[in-house]
């Protein structure tokens with residue numbers, strides 16, 4: 001269903017987008033896509049970006065990344081990985097130490113007016129002027145970004161985010177979830193082509209999280225490119241087309257979501273054997289079993305998302321072979337472990 | 350030039366004034382008016398005229414200047430400090446506005462407020478004391494220059510301050526004494542010679558003297574020196590603004 005990440009075929013990615021969307025949204029998107037050539041320059045191009053804070057701490061260690069127009073890109077990484085720093089540089093809040101960033105082909109420092117006008121930012125921290133009204137604050141945002149007033153657009157945005165009823169009340173009176181939506185409305189009020197969502201669901205309950213996912217999907221239909229950060233795998237899974245994994249200021253990998261999910265969806269089952277095994281019997285070679293702990297453990301790696309995990313047949317086959325075990329544990333690789341293995345894999349290759 | 354951006358900041362700030370009208374307009378007008386009532390009507394009649402001007406009228410330009418300066422400082426410094434404090438500054442930093450556009454928006458709004466306030470106070474003064482304005486254009490010039498200069502000064506304080514204490518310390522410990530010792534309530538002729546000399550080092554004296562001259566044609570120092578002094582101070586503030594921009598000593602990390 002997903003286009004493979006082949007560099008020669010950006011068109012494939014575009015097609016992948018179309019192929020994946022459901023009929024109602026297809027019309028809009030297809031129309032947009034067809035008006036432009038399939039092969040387009042990336043909307044954002046990050047080259048050799050580093051950041052060393054005044055404290056001497058290096059938060060980014062040479063990031064290279066291209067974001068395609070119209071995609072949803074999830075930046076996945078644990079706390080302190082450098083996600084917010086990366087976003088802040090692109091948006092102009094933090095100055096980079098080295099490297100450069102192009103947005104829509106323009107340099108974010110030299111042509112900052114052009115690049116910033118294209119970008120909307122919803123920061124990690126909720127920061128709102130409590131004494132303002134949602135309507136006034138959205139108008140302000142639009143003006144600040146250099147756009148002429150457009151009441152119809154502000155109305156549409158506030159309605160889309162279910163804030164229209166609250167437009168003339170004080171922001172103070174909004175709930176946390178509403179405030180977060182208001183931050184999104186503000187970021188959208190100047191009709192940006194790119195939207196950054198920094199941890200949009202941090203500290204948000206499950207219900208609201210689902211709403212957020214639906215909203216992101218809706219924005220994508222409008223053709224907005226979305227870059228979001230998260231430290232939840234499931235969130236990247238639910239929303240993104242592509243995922244970049246960042247850790248300790250390094251971008252460890254960038255992959256189509258489908259490929260990544262396969263890597264991350266693996267689980268290991270470990271059997272503690274009663275008697276150590278010298279070798280794995282031939283009939284199991286196809287399953288890719290491994291021996292560990294000097295033959296005292298048998299390890300089976302399987303895909304949780306596959307139709308059949310093969311566990312039942314493995315267990316009955318083991319009994320047929322007379323291999324007995326005392327204990328059985330299964331373990332899903334945690335994000336941390338995946339990071340470790342990814343970094344490790346990077347060292348080897 | 351992002352004209353819409355400047356306008357957005359300006360309007361936002363003016364709207365904030367409307368919301369806080371009690372604190373930002375009514376309160377300074379009332380407290381200044383109290384001086385007029387007390388000195389103009391109550392004790393003023395028992396104090397001698399100064400250079401032919403009744404005492405109540407004599408103090409009006411100085412008091413007006415005092416309010417103008419203090420309000421410009423506190424308005425502008427708070428206006429830029431507040432978004433830093435609550436975190437909404439991120440939006441301005443990520444917007445396609447330059448540092449100078451931000452300055453124009455904030456300083457323009459703060460100066461406008463001060464001028465509105467000045468007008469109200471002037472009208473109020475008229476009710477209590479016999480006023481006359483001999484050189485209205487010069488008066489207006491002083492008002493505008495002072496409002497702009499001190500708003501810019503306040504803006505710089507707001508950028509520099511990283512806590513509430515710093516925000517208050519310059520207006521309270523430096524400007525207030527200078528304003529009170531700058532001849533709002535007396536002519537420096539009335540001081541002993543030594544203190545007259547000391548007073549000449551107080552920049553506020555030149556402002557008040559020049560401003561009073563535009564009302565009654567009497568001054569402690571030549572009005573051109575006064576205009577030169579405020580122009581010089583404005584130049585210094587602009588220089589500081591430019592320097593802040595140049596050295597990247599800003600709100601950014």
Ligand SMILES: Nc1ncnc2c1ncn2[C@@H]1O[C@H](COP(=O)(O)OP(=O)(O)O)[C@@H](O)[C@H]1O
Pocket residue numbers: 053054055057058059077078079080081082083084085086602
């Ligand atoms: N202003 C700063 N000064 C020094 N270090 C900082 C500053 N801001 C962030 N850091 C550090 O940079 C690293 C990356 O932070 P951040 O980009 O916020 O990570 P993330 O958003 O992925 O959680 C962290 O270790 C953090 O402590």
Ligand SMILES: [Mg+2]
Pocket residue numbers: 083084085124198199
């Ligand atoms: Mg962060």
